[in-house]
Amino acid sequence: MSASPVLVATDLDRTMIYSKNAIGGDPTGTDLTSAQHYVCVEYYDGGPLSHMSTETIDQLRALSAATPVIPTTTRTIAQFQRIDLPGAPWKYAITSNGGNILVDGKPDLRWRSEIDRSTRTAGMELAHVHSELETRIDVSWVSSMRVADELFPYLVVDLSTIPADFEADWSAWCTSRGWNVSRQGRKIYTMPDAVSKSRALAEVRARLVDAGELTPDATVLSAGDGALDADMLEYADFAIRPRHGELEELNWQRPTVTVTEGSGIAASAEIVRWFSAHVAAMTVGTPQESEQLSK
Template sequence: MSVLVATDLDRTMIYSQPAMGEAQFAALDTVCVEIYRDAPLSYMTTTAVQLLAHLADEVPVIPTTTRTPDQYERIALPGGPFRFAVASNGGRILVDGADDPVWRHQIERVVSASGAGLDEVLTELRTRIDDSWVKSLRIADDLFCYLVVEPAAQPHEFLPAWQDWCAAHGWTASQQGRKIYATPRSVTKSAAIAEVRRRLVDDGTIGTDAQLYAAGDGWLDADLLEIADHAIRPRHGELELLGWTTPGLTVTAETGALAGVEILEWLHARCSVRPASDPAHPSARAVGTS
C-alpha cells in the first residue's frame, strides 16, 4: 500500500452547527457524529459520511486532532474503529483506542527539556486575562491549555503579545474561533504522524515510499501540512485568516461542511480509491450504515 492519510477533525471533517452557519446547516442533509451533554454537537454531511467510510476501507486513515482522548472518543467517526489515532495535538498516540504509554513518556521527556512547564505558562497566562472576555481556562491532558473566549470582547493586543511570550519560552499560541491554545512547541501532529508512519512501514502495512496526504484548517495543523507529500486545507478557519500556504497546497473552493466533502473527494481522487459501487469493495455493503 502506497498511501497514508492524516486528517484533522474539527472544522475539517466534522462541524458544529455554528461552524457550518445556519443557512448551510438548514440546507444540507447531515448526520450527527457527536453527542455532548445529551445534545448533538458535531455533524457531517451524509455524503461526507459515505466518503470517509469508503476511504478508510481503502487506505490507512489516521484521525489527527488537538482533542484529548476523552474528547476524541465522543465522536462516532465513519470508517472506525481506527487502528491508529493521534490526539492531544500529538501528545498521545492511540493504538486500537488505547493510549500508547511509550509515546507519552517520550513526549513528557521532550517537553520537560525544551521550554517552560505547564504551571509556569498557566501562571503567566492568568496575569493576562480577565472575566470580561474569557469564559474559561482549561487544561488539556496535563500537557497544554486553552482559553474559551468571547472574540468580540477580546483585546486586540492580547494574542500577539501572548504569542511573543510563548515563542520565547518554547511554546506556541494560536486562535481557532473561540479557543486560544497554548501548546509546547515540541508537541506536534507531524511528529506523532511520523511515528505512526514508521510503525506502519515496519509492520508492512505501507511501503517505504508511501505518500502522506494531510488535511487541516488551523495553525496547529500547519506542521502536518508542511511535511505531507500532498496537503489540502479548507477555505475557512485560522489558516485561511492568516493567508497561510505551503508549496503544493490545495485550498478548497467551498467553505463549511461542503469543504469537508470537497476534501474527501480530493483524497479519493488522489489516493486512487475504487468506486464504492464496485461490488468487490467492502464499503459497497457498509456505506450508509453509520
C-alpha cells in the same frame, strides 16, 4: 494484506466534522437550511454537537477501508472518543495535537513519556506557563480556562472584548520559552513546541512501515483548517485545506497545498473526494498521476 502506498491524515473539527454554527462555513452562525444532508456524529450533555454530511460519511468509510487513515485532532482523548467517526475502529489516532497517540483506542504510554520528556527539555514546564497565563487573563473576556490532557492550556474567549494586544503579547512571552500560541475560533491554545501533529504523524508512519502495512516510500496526504494543522500540511507530500478557518484568514498558501472550492460542511466532502482520487491514482495509476491531481 499488501502494504499501502498512501497514508492519509485528517484534522476533524471544521475539516471533517462541523458544529451547528460552522456548517455553513461561517463561525458566527448560520442556519441549517442547506442542500447538504448531514447527520449528528457527536452528542454532548444529551444534545447534538458535531455533524458530518452524508457524502463525507460514505466516502470516509470507503477511504478508510482502502488505505490507512489517521484521525488527527487537537481534541483531548475523551473529546475524540465522543465522536462516532465513520471508518472506525481506528488502528491509530492522534489526539491532543500530537501529544497522545491512541493504538486500538488506548493511549500509547511510550509516546506520551517521550512527549513529556521533550517538553521538559525544550522549555518551561506546563505548571509555570499555566501560572503565568492566569496572571494575564480576566473573567470579563475569558469564559473558561482548561488544561488538555495535562499537556497544554487553552482559553475560551469573548472575541468582542478580548484585549487587542493579548495574543501578540502572550505569544511573544511564550516564543522564548519553548511554547507557541494559536487561536481557533473562540479558543486560544498555548502549545509546547515539542507537541505537534506532524511529529506524531511521523511516528505513526514509521510504525506502519515497520509493521509492513505501509510502503517505505508511501505518499502522505493530509487536511486541516487551523494554524495548528500547518505543520502537518507541510509534512505531507500533498495536502488540502478548506476555504475557511484560521489558515484561510491568514491566506496561508504552499505549493503542495490545495484549497477547496467550497467552504463549510460542503468542503469536507470535497476533501475526501480529493483524498480518494489520490489513493486511486497511487494504487491503480502512477505517482505522476497523483502529483498531477495536486496542480
